[in-house]
Amino acid sequence: MVNIILLGPPGAGKGTQAKRLVDERNMVQLSTGDMLREAKTSGTEMGNRVAEVMARGELVTDEIVIGLIEEKITGPAGGGFIFDGFPRTLKQADALGALLTRTGQTLDAVIEMQVDDAALVARITGRFTCGTCGEVYHEVTKPTKAVGVCDVCGSTDLRKRADDNEDALKQRLMEYYKKTSPLIGYYFAKNQLSSVDGLAEMDTVSDAIASVLDKA
Numbered sequence: 001m002v003n004i005i006l007l008g009p010p011g012a013g014k015g016t017q018a019k020r021l022v023d024e025r026n027m028v029q030l031s032t033g034d035m036l037r038e039a040k041t042s043g044t045e046m047g048n049r050v051a052e053v054m055a056r057g058e059l060v061t062d063e064i065v066i067g068l069i070e071e072k073i074t075g076p077a078g079g080g081f082i083f084d085g086f087p088r089t090l091k092q093a094d095a096l097g098a099l100l101t102r103t104g105q106t107l108d109a110v111i112e113m114q115v116d117d118a119a120l121v122a123r124i125t126g127r128f129t130c131g132t133c134g135e136v137y138h139e140v141t142k143p144t145k146a147v148g149v150c151d152v153c154g155s156t157d158l159r160k161r162a163d164d165n166e167d168a169l170k171q172r173l174m175e176y177y178k179k180t181s182p183l184i185g186y187y188f189a190k191n192q193l194s195s196v197d198g199l200a201e202m203d204t205v206s207d208a209i210a211s212v213l214d215k216a
């Protein structure tokens, strides 16, 4: 069992690789972005508050996301946790460390997915996902085989995220560089950082991640 963080800017491929690890290693994906999108549709007070912040591409408060993660972790589960899109600030990173210690666990690897910024814009603005099974597609590089139908589960509920547009993406990138990228140095200093080329073929990225996990 290994607990890992997938770290990288929006569009680096964290969600795609996390889904593979869930299928192949029975790991448990914890995506704070997915949790927040769920909360958004729930119509709760918290959901309404975060909806606007997310649409602008800003980060929601540390308290909210730390609370969401705390609810999900009481102890070890499956093949280990994949933290996808969390932590995004140093405060969240400290909170995660404390939570893992409190529940008798360790953080085994932090995998930085490196991509260049120009590639992100193209990746993000063409992205869409299946609302039923979560499969991720791209209008140019990975369209569905049949127009409007998910290859994996056959659903026709294909969606584009509200924040996958150029303006919100610029803000998300700014938030990444200001608040999240310091985590690269933080985990390097803790000897936990590994980096993979996020622009390689999807299978090559998966292999690189697998080799980090097998050494962890």
Ligand code: AMP
Pocket (backbone or CB within 6 Å): 010, 032, 033, 034, 036, 053, 054, 055, 057, 058, 059, 060, 061, 062, 065, 084, 085, 086, 087, 088, 089, 092, 163, 172
């Ligand atoms: P993602 O799906 O990971 O790209 O996240 C989508 C949006 O949810 C982000 O742009 C933030 O507004 C919010 N969000 C997700 N995870 C976090 C986090 N760990 N801390 C703060 N905001 C987050």
